[in-house]
Amino acid sequence: MAAPYIADVHDVTRLIPPGRVTTYGAIADYLTLGSARMVGWALFQCLTVADDVPAHRVVNRRGELSGRNHFATPTLMQERLEAEGVAVVDATVRDFATVFWSPTELFD
DNA sequence: ACGCTGACTGGGT
């Protein structure tokens, strides 16, 4: 059985609206994990234990698709984002500040 | 138990 926070990370990730992205740090902060590295690791697990998690909507603080090499193909992450209307150039999200979404927006 | 690694981050230069 996987650690409980892994399910939490998956739940939060599922709440990210299509066409928007968030960061490892935002999720780590929301779940008070204390380490953003855990978020990346938890998402890595979703590739095998949960295929219904939009892991492609999670990028690093610069808006870079740092996890693209862990998908079936290195371009899959970018393709999924572009399919949702997110412009991606050189493995980096365009207008990152605009498409950025934080779990705290759930309380709007 | 120990050291290295990593889908990370914030602060300083």
Next chain:
DNA sequence: CACCCAGCCAGCG
């Protein structure tokens, strides 16, 4: 924006 550095913590040999 780029580079360096320290803090972070689970997994693995």
